[in-house]
Amino acid sequence: MNKGKRLLIIDDDPDFREALRISLESLGYEVSVAGDLDSGYKAIHDFLPDLLILDVMMERLDDGFRMCYDLKHDPSYRNLPVVIVTSVTQATGLKFNPETDGEYLEADAYFQKPVSIEELVATIKRLLKE
């Protein structure tokens, strides 16, 4: 059962946050959202999520990258699974390519928007070892 599993969504697009939240809550997850890095860090401290869903491109072009990097290099949060979601892939012109830049970013999974909830949940289950 998904009850008790806490997910935090950090994305600067309020509609995307909402759509994802509704979908995931309907499947029994407890979901909190944040719209920028600062409130994101605060939410991690206060909400203590089991898994983080993080958008790559926020106010400045590398917010999501930096947060993921910082978390993975912080002993207290190294084991917090991070799922990166993005509108941007190699096909859309930026040099970021999940498959090849993966090692550098050190995130646990990547999804391109729009996200298939079925696939996202399968990944969440896998990362939370449910």
Place this chain on the structure above:
Amino acid sequence: MTDVPSPTKVLVIDDEEDIRDACKAVLEKDGLCVFTASDGKGGIEIFGRELPAVVLVDLKIPGMSGLEVVDHIRGVDETVVNVVITGYGTVENAVEAMKKGVYEFLSKPFTPDQLRMVVKGALERFRILHHNKALAEERERIRRNLLSLVSHELRSPIAVVIQYLDVLLGKIVGDLPQPALDILSKCKDRLSEMLELIGKWITLATFDASTLKESFSTVQLGEIVEDVIQCLRPEAESMEVSVSFSPPQESVTVMGSRVALSEVIRNIVSNAIKYNRKGGRVSIDLALDHDTAVMSVKDTGPGIPEEHLQRIFDEFYRVDGRRTSPVKGSGLGLAIVKKLVESHGGKVQVYSKVGEGSNFIVTIPISQKTQ
């Protein structure tokens, strides 16, 4: 080439020792670092090592001619300024040299002052060319970032709408009458097409062959084919099309970009599935022919009329471009395939007859030889 030529270095290539010594003495007095060589081969070697901004080369040297040396240098870096030293100036020589991008002439015998003037002018020209090149690169970078930004701004709202449509279609916020669900489903399809079109168009608009080449590594084609088939399985099943792949005897490996080659194979196989008949077949073959990887994708679709065969790799070209066509497509897939395959030094061809299906053949050399 990421190394920048040095405006403090000059290379003099001349088989006469006196000329070499004289040039060295004069130019070193002006604070320049002077390298010398007595023939083309030696000159090119030193050029590769030191990357001087200015090269003085005698037209007549043993082995390679002076103009062949200029050709090589311009092939490496077009901002390096070439000055030709000639013992006899003829008009034909001059015209040919100018066409090859030589900047200036020095006729023997020349005075130290003449030498200084020419080198000074050449260095100035180098500075201008280099500045222009840097500006052009900056402009290109900005254009690319702009395109990425635009694509992101276009994609994001569409992605969100599709995300919300999934919420509605999944009846997560309440039930909806079937006709409403059908309409929403159609909306989702059209928006998904739009997303794909944006993605493909941006790929084409921002494609840069040299950047792609920098990401080359050894890639196993068989693996990619299998991944693509796996990915497209749902699509094939819904069309009741069976996809078969006979793996090669030995593994077929090329130097290339895994992402680009996946895109190529995915586009071709996806087309073979889409433009097929219900219950049809797609057969994929992969083999090594001497030093070339050959992949063929055959389908049992309607085939392509001869008059279209020449043009199907054109951007936005579709054999059936009607909006009511049963198969949806942007017309960009094959244009992308062609660009990507060609950037690997390969070729893509199609053999097709109406009523007999089509066969797309991609050939890629297994190693990239530098020209």
